[in-house]
Amino acid sequence: MPGEVEITIASHPRWLRLARSVVQDFCVAVDIADRQTQSIVTAVDEALSNVMKHAYGGDHSRFVSLSCGVHDKELEFEIRDQGFPFNPLDRDVPPPNELRSGGRGLYLIRTIMDRVEYRRDGGSNCIRLSKTLDAPARPAQRGAGKTNGH
């Protein structure tokens, strides 16, 4: 597993709220400031919504995974689906204008995150969204010690 927390949800929008809670709680656990957390939640939510709407074309019977990790000053979210192959970097993302009803998701993702990477991995689309933090995040302590029960 690339991160400390991974979640898989059915591709139904009813689970987006739960996925946002996970991102929120993850950011709180690694001491990200509230304001930055809000934006990061937005970016990840837009990526998950796009998978449900576009990669799976609204089919609710599929699954989408989100892995959350932090490495030194890099906060990383990886979104994985087995849907229609789509590389978000191939697409032009002009600033949204007020007359258009859709088309703000990719813009928000790119504006909020510092890096968007795409790879096709077997039958999966894998998008990695990263954000460089001002200060190193609290270490996620993988294998960093022991907790004693009492």
Add this chain to the structure above:
Amino acid sequence: MPGEVEITIASHPRWLRLARSVVQDFCVAVDIADRQTQSIVTAVDEALSNVMKHAYGGDHSRFVSLSCGVHDKELEFEIRDQGFPFNPLDRDVPPPNELRSGGRGLYLIRTIMDRVEYRRDGGSNCIRLSKTLDAPARPAQRGAGKTNGH
């Protein structure tokens, strides 16, 4: 995947809060009453804590998974770890008394949930906690339809 939502966390207690949010949000999404949700969150949290403390002996470098599902009137949570083999049904769970400092986790789990099942699956411990609902939960709509983007 047995449920609609599955989460894997590193075996560090800092992620328990996030796991509780997932259970909470799952219960809200399938319309479980608040009071019942609170108890269910307790039971699942105790099971996850036990894995971290006992199955992994406090080693933070392992992982524990939780899958949440609903089938008609059955709410099901499956907790899976790759730690020390342990069948919670083999153990006597007397009502806790005030003088004892530990030993209330399994009692809470059994008191709150309607059914506790255990199986050893390859190298994994797999505990399933179920609760029969008074009314059928809102269907989790696996493959039940389409959402249209706009």
Add this chain to the structure above:
Amino acid sequence: MDINVKRDAARSIVEVAGDIDLYSSPAFRETVLDLLKKRGQKNVIVNLSNVDYIDSSGVASLVEGLQEARKRSARFMLVGLKEGPRRVLELTLLLNVFEIHSTEEDALQS
């Protein structure tokens, strides 16, 4: 998300509570467009003071409401924007496009 509509001859107030996202925005969109199209309301106020989160599909619904209102020479106002939703409108370059007031009273008196 819960929606409550208060309506009289002069104006409609759409009170939303909860998150507006891909799951809930279709119902929100329909409520707003109905008021303008079917009810012919000339003043629509969307109260977002109990909304912590709005995604791009929610923003799209607001934009559609605004466009529909303009087409019909109606007013379309937002009130009670919290920090999160405000920031999303800012990032999508829409903060100066909408008529935004602090409270319902301010909007009604404007």
Add this chain to the structure above:
Amino acid sequence: MDINVKRDAARSIVEVAGDIDLYSSPAFRETVLDLLKKRGQKNVIVNLSNVDYIDSSGVASLVEGLQEARKRSARFMLVGLKEGPRRVLELTLLLNVFEIHSTEEDALQS
């Protein structure tokens, strides 16, 4: 979880905010036991009015506090129990074991 201790000659009040679980209970336990053991406090009040969740390790810490207090003939009181924590104490058959008051004032006057 945040802990704040208010202390004078007569009593200590331990104000907790947040969840008491396997992650946070060691710090909570240490605070409570220190007041009784090292500081020799004769009246310890744990204010749980900002605690939504307590797990069995948190309950164990409370029980240890109570035992330690009894050993030293000190009083150990809980105030501001919310529904969730109250239910956990009820399920673990401890609701009548602790001295529980609604507010700090009630506890101080008792």
